[in-house]
Amino acid sequence: MLRDNVVLIGGIIRLIFGIVIMVFPKILNYLVGIFLILCGVIALILHFT
Numbered sequence: 075m076l077r078d079n080v081v082l083i084g085g086i087i088r089l090i091f092g093i094v095i096m097v098f099p100k101i102l103n104y105l106v107g108i109f110l111i112l113c114g115v116i117a118l119i120l121h122f123t
Contacts, residue, residue: 077120084116087112088109091105
């Protein structure tokens with residue numbers, strides 16, 4: 075159940091980041107960095123719970 079929610083939230087985040095990158099292409103580096111950090115934190119939380 076928790077993994078299904080994480081996949082849904084990840085898909086929504088990817089969609090939002092994609093739209094923002096299309097509108098503001100110069101912000102790409104920051105968004106990629108934030109996304110990678112979020113993915114790492116979520117993976118660690120899922121691994122240790």
